[in-house]
Amino acid sequence: MSMTITGYDTIELELLESLEPVSERVWTPEDQRRLLPLIMDKTPADATKFIRDTESVPKRSAEKLLNEMEANAMLTIVKRGRSKIITQNDII
Numbered sequence: 001m002s003m004t005i006t007g008y009d010t011i012e013l014e015l016l017e018s019l020e021p022v023s024e025r026v027w028t029p030e031d032q033r034r035l036l037p038l039i040m041d042k043t044p045a046d047a048t049k050f051i052r053d054t055e056s057v058p059k060r061s062a063e064k065l066l067n068e069m070e071a072n073a074m075l076t077i078v079k080r081g082r083s084k085i086i087t088q089n090d091i092i
Helices: 029-041 044-055 057-070
Strands: 001-007 011-015 076-079 082-087
Touching: 029 044, 029 057, 029 082, 044 057, 044 082, 057 076
Parallel strands: none
Antiparallel strands: 001 011, 076 082
């Protein structure tokens, strides 16, 4: 909706066309398996930057992928010293 004030007592309201929603990247299990070895032993911030740059996605989408991978128990974020490092879960 857009409002335009043209005078002291004249207000025009107009309905703008709806914008197309931005399509979000859907991460498949194959994408997760392909990227997992590439982000091993990186910090979550470095992994997010790597995914953002190599897959050409926004930062929030890269963070979403890391969260999905952690929720699926594909990776674990372990604290080593002062930093957190991504490690692969050893599933038998």
